[in-house]
Amino acid sequence: MFVVTQVPIKLGLDLRGGSQLTLQVQTNEKVPEITPRVLEAVQRVVEGRINALGVSESLVQTSGTSQLLVQLPGVSDPKDAERILGGTAQLDFRQQKQGSEAQLLIERQLQEEHLIEQAQLQAAEQTPETEKALTDIKEKLKASEDAIAKLYEPATLTGDNLRDAFAQPLQGSNSWTVVIRFDGTGGEKFAELTKNVAGTGRTLGIFLDGRLLSSPTVDVKFAESGITGGSAEITGGFTAESGNDLAVQLRGGALPVPVQIVENRTVGATLGKDSIRSSVYAGLGGLLLVLIFMVAYYRLPGVIADVALCVYGLLTFSIFVLVGVTLTLPGIAGFILSIGMAVDANVLIFERTREELRSGRTLYRSIESGFNRAFTSILDSNVTTLIACSVLIWLGSGLVRGFAITLAIGVCMSMFTAITCSRTLMFSAISFPNLRKAELFDTKKVKVVS
Numbered sequence: 001m002f003v004v005t006q007v008p009i010k011l012g013l014d015l016r017g018g019s020q021l022t023l024q025v026q027t028n029e030k031v032p033e034i035t036p037r038v039l040e041a042v043q044r045v046v047e048g049r050i051n052a053l054g055v056s057e058s059l060v061q062t063s064g065t066s067q068l069l070v071q072l073p074g075v076s077d078p079k080d081a082e083r084i085l086g087g088t089a090q091l092d093f094r095q096q097k098q099g100s101e102a103q104l105l106i107e108r109q110l111q112e113e114h115l116i117e118q119a120q121l122q123a124a125e126q127t128p129e130t131e132k133a134l135t136d137i138k139e140k141l142k143a144s145e146d147a148i149a150k151l152y153e154p155a156t157l158t159g160d161n162l163r164d165a166f167a168q169p170l171q172g173s174n175s176w177t178v179v180i181r182f183d184g185t186g187g188e189k190f191a192e193l194t195k196n197v198a199g200t201g202r203t204l205g206i207f208l209d210g211r212l213l214s215s216p217t218v219d220v221k222f223a224e225s226g227i228t229g230g231s232a233e234i235t236g237g238f239t240a241e242s243g244n245d246l247a248v249q250l251r252g253g254a255l256p257v258p259v260q261i262v263e264n265r266t267v268g269a270t271l272g273k274d275s276i277r278s279s280v281y282a283g284l285g286g287l288l289l290v291l292i293f294m295v296a297y298y299r300l301p302g303v304i305a306d307v308a309l310c311v312y313g314l315l316t317f318s319i320f321v322l323v324g325v326t327l328t329l330p331g332i333a334g335f336i337l338s339i340g341m342a343v344d345a346n347v348l349i350f351e352r353t354r355e356e357l358r359s360g361r362t363l364y365r366s367i368e369s370g371f372n373r374a375f376t377s378i379l380d381s382n383v384t385t386l387i388a389c390s391v392l393i394w395l396g397s398g399l400v401r402g403f404a405i406t407l408a409i410g411v412c413m414s415m416f417t418a419i420t421c422s423r424t425l426m427f428s429a430i431s432f433p434n435l436r437k438a439e440l441f442d443t444k445k446v447k448v449v450s
Helices: 001-004 034-053 077-087 101-123 129-151 184-197 240-254 269-298 300-322 328-359 365-393 398-429
Strands: 019-027 057-063 067-073 092-096 162-169 176-182 204-208 211-214 231-238 260-266
Touching: 001 231, 019 034, 034 067, 034 101, 034 240, 034 398, 057 365, 092 184, 092 300, 101 129, 129 211, 162 240, 176 184, 184 204, 184 231, 204 240, 231 240, 269 300, 269 328, 300 328, 300 365, 328 398, 365 398
Parallel strands: none
Antiparallel strands: 019 067, 019 260, 057 067, 092 204, 162 176, 176 231, 204 211
């Protein structure tokens, strides 16, 4: 109850309101085919741009083989996002200006503080005050990025000359390095850049869309000729994850791949609230009818099934909150569908129990046999549903995947409550003599043998 009442659940775009953009990654002469590696690189570029927008709980995921689906909750005017997301990534390498060493440290520290504050605001409950604070912090971050960019000289080497970037483990150490490789012209420019900053304490700035990605220093041994050969390794205590993260961003910036916005859909917050209200009414109405039917048709077992159903609802919703499920309209549909399956399991159990009672078995044996005989059917039904959910989660995306996740969680919980909760309540109930009457278990005249 604490989780249900005190921890807010994440609402999807269709319930909270916001914008959804579908981006088509296009080929060109340099990139004739959109491979999964290319799509991943472009995805990371888009994620970086959205982070710069300061949008909380945004979602960027692949859709098919060449599209990206971008959801921006709370963004009612997507024109700004459309302008930023639709551009081609700009990667460039710059050298730090002389005399800017101390200023760079100050600006980087300020930027870190702003990023921490932005993360805290995004994690907090969204109110008009937090939204205003997010807008302010976004402006501060932009100002900080501009201030850092001014500490570097204009670019002479761009992502057009970068041929590849990948992470690899550092021999004899647990850390990783990021290897970058240039073409012939890029290799010459890179050698010149690294010669200028080698051993000076100044850094080589790697910028993506005007934002500093990395600022490595160059060892003094390269002061005469710079790093030649067209390749280099960036070290700095990278883990496998952080190294791959930088490499993916570098590859994304090196790709002159145009991105076209093929769909821009805006969902109003009012529409989202209406959808929630209608869904809640539909769910409560359907649940009430089911509860009444179970009591009217199955008597005492029906009451127990109703209690188990309420326990099921609380447990399932709590799991949604705890595992961070983003609730959408299809997700609500999956939840309601799983309620029906939870009832179905109880129906199977009680029908088996009635059959055993009518064959003359004792009440205890009939209930026990009812649960045992129904278990196989319940298991088969739920397993086939879970297989279908697994396929949808694996191959589906967006709302379809959300539907499958909520349905899968609901199915697992329905089996748990039907087998454990209903069983415990049923055997506890028949321990009271007044609850072992025939009319409490069957509308037909049967003799209940205790």
